[in-house]
Amino acid sequence: MKTVYVSDLDGTLLGDNAILSSFSKKILYELLDQGLHFTVASARSVVSMQVMLKGLNLHLPIIEFNGAFISDLDSGRHEIINSICPSVVESIYKLILEFGCVPFVSSFNGTEDCAYYKDVINDGMRWYLNDRLTSKDRRWRAIADLTHSFHEQVVCLTVIAHAQQLLELQSAIIERHGTSTETHLMENQYSPGWYWLTIHDRKATKDQAIRTLVENYELQESEIVVFGDQINDIKMFKIANHAIAVANADAELKRYATLVIGSNTEDSVVKYIHQDWSNRCALKSDFDIR
Template identity: 35%
Template sequence: MSWLTAPGHLLVCDLDGTLLRSDTSLSDAARDGLNRLVAAGVALTVASARSTEAMRPLLPGVDVRLPVIEHNGAYISDLRTGEHLVTNALDPAVADKAVELLGDPIVTSWDGRRDRVHFGPDLNPGAGWFIGEKRRYRDPRLTESADLRAVAARERVVMLCSYVPDEQAPAVAETVQAAVGDGARVWAALNSYSPGWSEVVVQSPLATKGAAILELRQRLDLDGEITVCGDHVNDLPMFAVADRRIAPGNARPAVRAAASVVTGTNDDDGVVTYLADQLAISRRAAGE
């Protein structure tokens, strides 16, 4: 029996930079490889900074049956329906302070009836890329809002994201973190899709991929090993809770350093190829 199909085992994969190629496409080979894993009995799901609205068009034909982790752990959700099974939102006062300091962030929230992505009328090139991508796949959450602090006061905010020039982003993140204290996690990360512009992200301290994996594992009544696959700094919290940590060759240096295995790059379908090979090796050894 493969470790992939061992009783209670859970496999969690990041999307961008891991399963997806650099142009955000999922190759036919990767799709087929993922489906072979599921068909073999692998308990497979994905954990992403993206929403279910964004995941669905990026995973055409992939048989993801388990709940997914969206927005870095802000939600555990049903991929097909978008229903949120777990929500980790910011405290309203913390969200208000962060919006005040960031000025014009993108605000991802739940208004009591539906998901929203609020944005102001003036978008810099980094934020323009973010909103433009969502317009291309007709994301129904998009909502232009003149008063983002009012949004933070009336809705459950799960993520704030401000696009800041690369050289300024670490200092901006440090300033916001100092102002909100333990009420939020704040970090800056380079965005490969929008060169020159980094994301400064603010989320609940409970909204991490690692915490969400442990919650999902409990809900699924799984008690075996955890294997995770990721490439970026937002994947490090799930590396921290995993027994096996797989990174593609294009992963950030800190992620490669924390990995148990480094595969080929995302553009070569390195992670899926490695997983499929591991399954095939175990089957040959078992004479299947």
């Protein structure tokens, strides 16, 4: 039986500096060359993943924006786009403004990915924008009116503020659009004290993206092994044969884990994959000999 390995990035595969270590990159490079079925599922965009995973020859597409896109890592081409209904985008935008917040808008305009911003009203938003501009992220565009982006395929609204404000906003969004959207609220581990609320279409989840991926690549009979650290990984943990949390994972996620390994700072995900892959290859070799 084939095995498909899917890992979250921040806090899981990546170290605390948001970098894939040279050790992990080297091992993954070698295993991918041997035929390893491996990919990543992240809230990040393919643009930032291209920098982090440069040099890795992934045979499978990556899952970005928590499942809003399924994309080819090298080219950035989207194989699947799960965008939010335009009328829902407009309604949620009005709610966001009512709660005294301003979102970042992530979209696909038919040719390229875009990330729009207007007013930057707090240090959490400022950190994010500076981080992306410093990284020369080509998606980012200042815009006079955010609603002008709503005719594009909007895949994510990102709101950055303090926890209580976002909890109340999230509740209002769920009450009004809970059946058509997926929301995630998490602290930004690189900018402590600031929380991110992301709003996606209901189809934009990691579990649905994994199901689509294995079906499109005729891997339905494969065992699914996933790795994560945050509550946005819970749904993919529920569908996996083996759901593996890193030691630094959220306590809620660990409730759904079949195994807890070392932390993200110890290359624990790649060490596990290396050992598991080696064991499976050895078993296959013994079976073939018999």
